[in-house]
Amino acid sequence: MEQKEEKVVFERPDALLPVVTNFCPGCTHGIVHRLVAETIDELGIEGKTVGVTPVGCSVMGYNFFGCDMVEAAHGRAPAVATGIKRVNPDNVVFAYQGDGDLASIGTAETVHAATRGENITVIFINNAIYGMTGGQMAPTSLPHQVTQTSPYGRDTASAGYPVRICEMLSTLDGPAYLERVTVDTPANVRKAKKAIKKAFQNQVDGVGYSLIEVVSTCPTNWGMTPQESFTWMRENMLPYYPLGVYRDVLAEGHESVAAAAAERAKDSKIVAEGGAA
Amino acid sequence: MSEKVLMKGNEVLAESAMRAGCKYFFGYPITPQTELSAYMSKHMPKIGGTFLQAESEVAAINMVYGAAAAGARVMTSSSSPGISLKSEGVSYIAGADLPAVIINVMRGGPGLGSIQPSQSDYWQATKALGHGDFQMVVYAPSTVQEMADYVAKAFDVADEYRTPVMILLDGLLGQMMEPVELPEPKADIPDKPWACTGTKGERAHNVVNSLYLDADLLDQTNRERYERYDKIKAAEQISEEYLCDDADIVVVAFGAAARIARNAVNAAREQGIKAGLFRPITLWPFPVDALEQTVAHAKGYLTVEMNMGQMVDDVRLVVAGRAPVEFYGRTGGVIPTPAEVLDAIVAFDQKVGE
Amino acid sequence: MAKMIVDDAFCKGCGLCVDACPLHIVELDQDKITDKGYHPAHCIDMDACTGCCSCALMCPDVAITVWR
Numbered sequence: 001m002e003q004k005e006e007k008v009v010f011e012r013p014d015a016l017l018p019v020v021t022n023f024c025p026g027c028t029h030g031i032v033h034r035l036v037a038e039t040i041d042e043l044g045i046e047g048k049t050v051g052v053t054p055v056g057c058s059v060m061g062y063n064f065f066g067c068d069m070v071e072a073a074h075g076r077a078p079a080v081a082t083g084i085k086r087v088n089p090d091n092v093v094f095a096y097q098g099d100g101d102l103a104s105i106g107t108a109e110t111v112h113a114a115t116r117g118e119n120i121t122v123i124f125i126n127n128a129i130y131g132m133t134g135g136q137m138a139p140t141s142l143p144h145q146v147t148q149t150s151p152y153g154r155d156t157a158s159a160g161y162p163v164r165i166c167e168m169l170s171t172l173d174g175p176a177y178l179e180r181v182t183v184d185t186p187a188n189v190r191k192a193k194k195a196i197k198k199a200f201q202n203q204v205d206g207v208g209y210s211l212i213e214v215v216s217t218c219p220t221n222w223g224m225t226p227q228e229s230f231t232w233m234r235e236n237m238l239p240y241y242p243l244g245v246y247r248d249v250l251a252e253g254h255e256s257v258a259a260a261a262a263e264r265a266k267d268s269k270i271v272a273e274g275g276a277a
Numbered sequence: 278m279s280e281k282v283l284m285k286g287n288e289v290l291a292e293s294a295m296r297a298g299c300k301y302f303f304g305y306p307i308t309p310q311t312e313l314s315a316y317m318s319k320h321m322p323k324i325g326g327t328f329l330q331a332e333s334e335v336a337a338i339n340m341v342y343g344a345a346a347a348g349a350r351v352m353t354s355s356s357s358p359g360i361s362l363k364s365e366g367v368s369y370i371a372g373a374d375l376p377a378v379i380i381n382v383m384r385g386g387p388g389l390g391s392i393q394p395s396q397s398d399y400w401q402a403t404k405a406l407g408h409g410d411f412q413m414v415v416y417a418p419s420t421v422q423e424m425a426d427y428v429a430k431a432f433d434v435a436d437e438y439r440t441p442v443m444i445l446l447d448g449l450l451g452q453m454m455e456p457v458e459l460p461e462p463k464a465d466i467p468d469k470p471w472a473c474t475g476t477k478g479e480r481a482h483n484v485v486n487s488l489y490l491d492a493d494l495l496d497q498t499n500r501e502r503y504e505r506y507d508k509i510k511a512a513e514q515i516s517e518e519y520l521c522d523d524a525d526i527v528v529v530a531f532g533a534a535a536r537i538a539r540n541a542v543n544a545a546r547e548q549g550i551k552a553g554l555f556r557p558i559t560l561w562p563f564p565v566d567a568l569e570q571t572v573a574h575a576k577g578y579l580t581v582e583m584n585m586g587q588m589v590d591d592v593r594l595v596v597a598g599r600a601p602v603e604f605y606g607r608t609g610g611v612i613p614t615p616a617e618v619l620d621a622i623v624a625f626d627q628k629v630g631e
Numbered sequence: 632m633a634k635m636i637v638d639d640a641f642c643k644g645c646g647l648c649v650d651a652c653p654l655h656i657v658e659l660d661q662d663k664i665t666d667k668g669y670h671p672a673h674c675i676d677m678d679a680c681t682g683c684c685s686c687a688l689m690c691p692d693v694a695i696t697v698w699r
Contacts, residue, residue, distance in 0.1 A: 006632060006633065006634070006682075006698040006699055007698065007699065008696060008697070008698055009682055009684060009697050009698065009699045010684045010687040010688075010695065010696060010697035011696045011697075012693045012696075013693075016693060020640065020641055020667075020692070021691075021692065023691060023692075024643075025643035025644060025645035025669065025691075026643070026645030026646070026647055026691060027645075027691055028691060029691065030690075030691025030692050030693065031688075031689065031690075031691050034691075034693050046476065046478065047475050047476050047477040047478040047479075048475035048477065049475060050347070050473045050474070050475060052343070059488060062482075062484045062486055065482070066476075066482055067475070067476060067482055068473035068474065068475055068476055068482050068483045068484070069473070069482060069483075069484050069485070069486075070343065070346045070473050070484075070485045070486070071373070071484070071485065071486035071487065071488055072339065072342070072343075072369075073339060073342075073365055073366065073369050076335070076336070076339035076342075076366070079331065079335075079336040079337075079339035079340045079342075079343065080339050080340070080342055080343035080346070081343060082329070082340050082343060083301070083303065083339070083340035083341060083342060083343020083344035083345070083346070083347065083351070084343040084344065084346060084347045084473065085343075086301060086327045086329065086340075086344060087301060087327075087343075087344045087347035087348065087349040087351075088347050088474055088475070091347075091474065091475050108332050108333055108335075108336065109332070109335075109336050109339070111332075112331070112332035112336065183689075185651070185689075186651055186684075186685040186688040186689060189688045189689065190688070219645075225646075226645045226646065226647055227646065227647075227650055
C-alpha cells in the first residue's frame with residue numbers, strides 16, 4: 001500500500017515569534033497568545049497589526065508578537081489603542097489585558113473605549129488574581145477566594161464583589177461584540193479561537209468594538225497544578241462568569257452598532273431627529 | 278507673510294498647532310484653557326483631523342502616547358490639576374522617546390487652588406513632571422505672537438529630539454487678545470521609521486516601550502537620553518534681554534510676570550535705577566549661558582514670579598553666590614501690579630547699594 | 632503516519648497535553664530534564680498517534696508540531 005506523505009497540520013504561527021515566554025508552566029496566557037497569532041496569520045494582517053500590551057503578565061507581549069507592538073501604562077491600553085487607531089484607521093489594533101489592568105486600574109479606559117465604539121479588539125484574560133505582582137486580590141477575585149491580600153478569603157463586607165465585565169459592557173450602546181470563553185479543553189480552545197477570530201474580523205470589516213473575555217487560570221498564584229487549576233476554575237469561576245455571547249449586534253439582527261443604538265433610543269427626540277441642524 | 282489677525286491666546290495655541298501639522302488632539306475640559314479645546318473641536322474636523330474629548334486627563338495623555346507611537350504630531354492641553362493627572366503619561370512618553378506637545382495654562386494651586394492665573398507649576402514643569410530620570414523642553418511665551426511661534430517650534434523640537442515639549446503659560450495669556458501673525462502651514466513632517474504603523478511585511482517589528490528588565494540596558498538607555506539632553510542644553514536655550522547690558526539690578530521673570538516686570542523696569546530707569554529684564558523663554562533648558570553674561574556687571578538679581586519663589590532657585594544656581602538673588606511674587610491668582618514690582622525693585626536696589 | 636514532536640526548548644512540562652490526549656499516549660519523560668529543568672512531554676506510542684492535535688491545542692508554549 002502506498003504511504004501518503006504526511007503534512008504539518010499544527011505548528012507555531014508566523015505571528016508568534018519563536019521565543020520562550022515568561023509565562024509559568026501551564027499558564028493559559030500562552031494558549032491565548034497562540035490563538036491571537038493564528039488569527040493574525042489566517043486573516044493575513046500581520047503587516048498592518050499593532051498590538052498594545054499594558055502592565056501585568058501580558059507586559060512582555062512585545063517580545064512575543066511579530067507585529068508592531070506598543071507597551072502601555074497600567075490600565076491604559078484602550079486609550080493607547082484609541083490613539084493608534086485614530087491615527088491609522090487601516091491598522092488592526094488590539095489590546096491584550098489582564099483583569100487587574102482592564103477591570104480595576106483601567107476600568108474607565110475600558111468602559112469609555114467600549115462606549116465610544118472604538119473599532120479595536122480587546123483580549124481580556126480573567127484569572128481572578130494579580131499574577132505578575134505575586135497573587136494579590138483582583139477585581140475579579142471570587143468571594144471567599146484566598147489571595148496574598150485577602151488571606152482570610154475575599155470578604156465581601158469590606159472588599160465588595162467581583163466585576164463582571166462582559167455583563168457590564170453589554171449595557172452600553174458602543175460594543176459590537178462581547179463574548180466570554182475559556183480554554184480548558186481542546187473543544188473550548190477551538191471555540192475561543194472562533195471568538196477571537198470574529199473579534200478581529202469585526203475590526204477588519206469595520207463592525208466595531210469587540211472584546212473577548214477568556215476565563216483563565218493562574219496555577220502559580222492559585223497554588224495548584226495546571227490540572228487542579230482547571231478543575232477549580234470550572235467549579236468556581238464558570239458559575240460566576242458564565243460563558244457565552246453577551247453582545248453581537250449583527251447576530252441580533254441589527255445592521256450596525258449605530259442602528260442598534262438608535263433602535264434602543266428611538267423615543268428620544270434628539271436621537272430620532274438626528275440632532276441640531 | 279500672512280496678515281496679522283486679532284485672536285485670543287488659547288485659540289492661537291490651537292490654530293498654530295494645526296498649522297504645524299498636528300491633526301490629533303486629545304483633551305479633557307478644565308478652566309482656564311477651554312477655548313483651546315473648543316477651537317480644536319470646531320476646526321479639527323475641517324482639516325480631516327481628530328478632536329477627541331477623553332474620559333479623563335489620564336486617558337487623554339495615553340491617547341497622545343498612542344498617537345505619537347503611531348507617528349503623528351499630537352497635542353493635549355490642560356491646566357495645573359489636570360497636568361498632575363497627565364504626569365504618568367508624560368513619564369511614559371519620555372521613557373519611550375516619543376514626541377508630543379503638552380500645553381499647561383497654569384492656575385493657582387496646590388490642590389484645586391484657584392482658576393486665576395498663576396506660575397506655580399514651574400517646578401513641576403522643569404524638574405519633575407512624572408517619575409524617573411527625564412527632562413522636557415519647556416517654552417514660556419509672554420505674548421500671543423510667541424504662543425503662535427513656540428507652538429510651531431515645539432512640534433519641530435519634539436520630533437528632532439524625540440521628547441515631550443511643554444508650552445507653559447497662565448490664564449492671563451490664554452485669555453489675552455493680541456494681533457498675531459500665524460505661522461505658514463507646515464507641509465513636510467519628518468519621517469518616523471520607528472513608529473508603529475504596521476510592518477507591512479517589510480521590516481522587523483517596531484516596539485514602543487519604556488520597560489527594561491535588564492538594569493544595565495536601562496542605565497545605558499538613560500545615559501543615551503541624557504546625552505540628547507546635553508545637545509538640547511547646548512542648542513535650544515532661548516531668552517530675551519531688555520536693558521541688561523549695563524544693568525545693576527537684573528529682574529528675571531517669564532511669561533505674564535515678565536510683561537509686568539518690563540513696565541516696572543522702565544519705571545525704575547526713570548527713577549535712575551539701572552534695572553534690566555532677563556526673560557527666560559526656555560525654562561528648560563534654562564538659559565544659563567545668557568544669564569551668565571550678566572553676572573560680570575549685575576549687583577543683584579530679583580525674580581518676579583506668580584508663585585512663592587520657584588525659578589529663583591535656577592537663577593541662584595547660575596549666579597552661584599556671586600551676587601544676591603531675591604524673589605518677589607504673589608500667588609493665588611493675584612497678578613502683581615507694575616507699581617508693587619517697582620517698589621520691590623527700589624527696595625532691592627537700596628539693599629544691594631548698602 | 633501521524634506524529635507529534637515536542638520541542639524541548641519550549642516545553643515547560645506542564646502536562647496539559649498529557650491530559651488532552653484522547654489515546655493517553657503522551658507522557659512527561661521522567662528520564663529527561665530540559666535545559667530549563669523540566670521533564671518534557673513526549674509521545675510513548677507514535678504508531679497510535681492519529682494527529683488529532685488535541686495535545687498541541689492545549690500547549691501553552693507552542694512546543695508541539697503535529698504531522699498527519
